[in-house]
Amino acid sequence: MSDTSTGYSDPNITPPMGEAVPLGLQHVLAMFASNVTPSVIVAGAAGLAFGGAEQVYLIQMAMLFAGIATLFQTIGVGPVGARLPIMQGTSFAFVGVLAGIAATQGLGVALTSCVIAGLIHFALGSVISSIRSWFPPLVTGLVILAIGLYLIPVGIKYAAGGAADFQMNADSFGSMKHWAVALTVIVVALVCKFRTTGMLSNAAILIGIVAGYILAFILGMVSFGGVAKASWIIGLQVMPYGFEFNLGAVIGVTLVSIVSAVETVGDASATTKAGAGRDATDEEISGATYADGLGTAVAGVFGGLPNTSFSQNVGIVGMTGIMSRHVVSIAGLIMVICGLLPKIGALIASMPMPVLGGGVIVMFGMVAAAGMNVLSEVKMTRRNMVIIAISLTVGLGLNLVPSAVQYLPGIVKTLATSAVAPTAFLAIILNQILPEDVEA
Numbered sequence: 001m002s003d004t005s006t007g008y009s010d011p012n013i014t015p016p017m018g019e020a021v022p023l024g025l026q027h028v029l030a031m032f033a034s035n036v037t038p039s040v041i042v043a044g045a046a047g048l049a050f051g052g053a054e055q056v057y058l059i060q061m062a063m064l065f066a067g068i069a070t071l072f073q074t075i076g077v078g079p080v081g082a083r084l085p086i087m088q089g090t091s092f093a094f095v096g097v098l099a100g101i102a103a104t105q106g107l108g109v110a111l112t113s114c115v116i117a118g119l120i121h122f123a124l125g126s127v128i129s130s131i132r133s134w135f136p137p138l139v140t141g142l143v144i145l146a147i148g149l150y151l152i153p154v155g156i157k158y159a160a161g162g163a164a165d166f167q168m169n170a171d172s173f174g175s176m177k178h179w180a181v182a183l184t185v186i187v188v189a190l191v192c193k194f195r196t197t198g199m200l201s202n203a204a205i206l207i208g209i210v211a212g213y214i215l216a217f218i219l220g221m222v223s224f225g226g227v228a229k230a231s232w233i234i235g236l237q238v239m240p241y242g243f244e245f246n247l248g249a250v251i252g253v254t255l256v257s258i259v260s261a262v263e264t265v266g267d268a269s270a271t272t273k274a275g276a277g278r279d280a281t282d283e284e285i286s287g288a289t290y291a292d293g294l295g296t297a298v299a300g301v302f303g304g305l306p307n308t309s310f311s312q313n314v315g316i317v318g319m320t321g322i323m324s325r326h327v328v329s330i331a332g333l334i335m336v337i338c339g340l341l342p343k344i345g346a347l348i349a350s351m352p353m354p355v356l357g358g359g360v361i362v363m364f365g366m367v368a369a370a371g372m373n374v375l376s377e378v379k380m381t382r383r384n385m386v387i388i389a390i391s392l393t394v395g396l397g398l399n400l401v402p403s404a405v406q407y408l409p410g411i412v413k414t415l416a417t418s419a420v421a422p423t424a425f426l427a428i429i430l431n432q433i434l435p436e437d438v439e440a
Contacts, residue, residue, distance in 0.1 A: 009276040011084050014326040023322060024330030027087050029203035031310045033359050035089035035335075036062050036348055038098075038305055040356060041154060045099035046107045050162070050353070051226045056345040060234050061304035062090045064339025069295025069307040070332030073288060074325040079125070082280070082288035084271050085328040086264075087313035088295055092367055093143070093260050094306045096150045096399075096420040097252045104414045108244035110253075111300050116245075117253040118297025118306065124261050125290035129282060135262040138384055139427045141374030142391050143259050143420060148368025149396055150419035155364045158182075159357030167353065177219055178354040185212035185358025205359050212355040221352040230346035234339065240303045248411030252421045253306075257296065259424055260308045264292045267309040275323030311370070387430045395423030 014020060039058040048054045069088035076083045094114075101110040124131070159182035161173040172178065189208030192200050200207065216222050268288040269280045280288075288309065295307040317323055338344050378384055398405055399419040408416060415421045 009323050011323050011325040013324055015322060015324055020327050020330055023327045024334060027313050027316055027328055027331035028334050029206055030312050030316055031087055031089045033205045033209055034363055035066050037360055038090045038092055038095045041095055042098050042102050042305060046102035051349045056230060056342055056349045058303060059345040059348050060339050060342055061299060061302055063335050065295060065299035065304040065307060066090060067332040067335030067339055071329060072291040072295050074329040074332060076287060079287060080290040080294055082268050082284040083325055084268060084284060085317055085323055085325045086267060086271055086288060087310045087328050087331055088307045089310045090305045091260055091308035093147055094256050096418040097256055100414040100418045101249050104410060105246060105249060108241035109246045109249050111241055111303060112244050113249040113253040114300035114306050115297050116250050117257040118293050118300055120254050121257045121261055121296055122290055122293030125286045128261060128265060128285060128289045132262060134428060135259060137374050137377045138387060139431055140259060140262055141371050142388060142427045143424045144374060145368055145371025146395050146419050146423035148364055148371055150399060151364040155357055155361040158353050158360055162353040181212050181216050181354040182358035184215050185209055185355060186362060189362055205362055209355055209359045212358050213351055216352045216355050222350055224350055226350055227343060227346040230342040232343060234342050236302050238301060246411055248415060252415040255421055255424055261289050261292060264288050264309045267311055267314050270314045271317055275317045383434050387427060390430060391423045391426040394426055395419050398422060
């Protein structure tokens with residue numbers, strides 16, 4: 001979209017529908033692939049059949065509650081919602097922790113932890129301003145970088161044929177056919193991103209995935225059996241895997257949730273800067289945090305993963321200059337409609353692993369790059385370099401060598417080897433206790 005945004009710096013103004021609907025669709029295309037991917041990964045970690053009904057349900061919840069959480073932000077309910085053009089979606093930040101919990105404790109523990117962490121996240125709305133100092137760019141950048149680095153091997157496994165043991169042990173794992181499909185996704189995504197503009201550029205990864213999907217179909221890698229069996233309307237389930245409380249799991253998910261809350265504050269501020277040239281108000285920041293937490297808690301009740309604001313959609317606001325929250329409300333409604341139609345989830349679930357792998361290699365690499373970008377704002381004193389070194393070395397090291405903590409209790413071991421939780425914990429603690437006066 002070109003910048004024709006004069007007069008649209010007020011979030012309460014609605015562009016003509018002929019302009020608002022394409023803009024809303026642009027927001028959906030920019031986040032669609034990133035939104036459903038965490039559910040696919042966590043479902044795989046939990047041992048759910050790829051393309052099966054349970055995985056399809058988790059994908060549907062990712063779409064449905066991305067839309068609902070977006071409407072919490074844009075329309076608002078009382079103090080809930082920033083009433084800004086903030087697009088919500090399923091967060092990559094939780095994948096490491098939730099995949100570990102789902103693999104060792106089950107989805108019941110994972111989703112229960114999401115509900116409780118979401119409620120704690122909601123409560124942060126009233127105090128978020130006072131705890132922001134605990135999460136400077138040094139901490140948030142480290143956490144984002146750890147998320148990206150943790151996920152990169154998952155992307156490579158998916159591109160080669162899948163991350164499950166039976167997929168990695170298959171003769172076809174790493175075949176040229178798999179890599180041809182994955183590389184097609186990457187190349188098409190890069191061409192769209194850097195050789196096109198507007199909607200095509202913003203939807204680059206999604207377009208790459210569609211291209212890879214078509215090639216996979218031509219190569220005989222796609223089965224539509226699950227699509228044919230899927231119903232037309234979703235049947236919602238309350239706590240589909242039961243309510244299973246585990247204190248360690250709750251602590252781990254809550255720790256990531258607090259970091260996510262700080263990221264949402266940053267996105268709210270970036271949105272008002274990009275679209276209106278002003279700082280976000282305290283009410284907008286609190287409202288954004290309330291909506292983040294409520295969206296996560298409600299999603300967890302019905303089997304969805306935690307939601308957060310999507311930074312790539314902030315970029316669309318900056319590019320178009322159109323700050324209308326009602327444009328993003330349209331995007332939220334589109335996601336709700338997609339979430340109510342299991343045929344769409346089944347179509348996504350029919351996607352061969354190498355197709356998804358090509359997309360997530362780009363996405364996960366961008367997450368790591370985003371973390372490095374945040375850290376580039378940090379002055380590299382000896383103190384800060386020590387914090388980076390210890391946090392990343394321990395956080396990623398335990399993930400690479402999980403047997404190093406094999407004698408820890410089950411859930412503690414899961415969190416210690418999740419990469420994200422130990423990195424976040426160490427970064428927060430070291431940033432608080434190490435003195436500031438040692439220069440490089």
